[in-house]
Amino acid sequence: METRRRTLIKAVFWNLLGLTVMSLVGFAATGSFAVGGAMALVNTLIGFVMYIGYERFWAGVAWGRA
Template sequence: MERPRRTLVKAVIWNVNGLLVMSLVGYIMTGSVSAGGVMAVINTAIGLSLYFLYERIWSRISWGRVDAQA
């Protein structure tokens, strides 16, 4: 079972990467740093929320999980 804090840290790190990539793509597509930045921030906010919920749902599903034995 994964703790919510771990899920949140994973989601934030993943979304920082996505923010950087989306900023670059937005800039390339629009030629505007501000428009690219706005696109990236909106995308990241939505993506972070959905990723966190997705991970929390999967943390409750035991299918395919193997418990580590000490």
């Protein structure tokens, strides 16, 4: 089973990567770093919470483990 700390660290790094990519996409779509960055930040915060919940759910599921 994965520890809560490992789940948190994975979520932080995944979301930093996502924040970077979404900031660039937001800038490309809007032409504004402020608007693109705000969109990316909101997306990252929602994604962070969802990712942790998703990982913790699957950490407790025994199906498919050898």
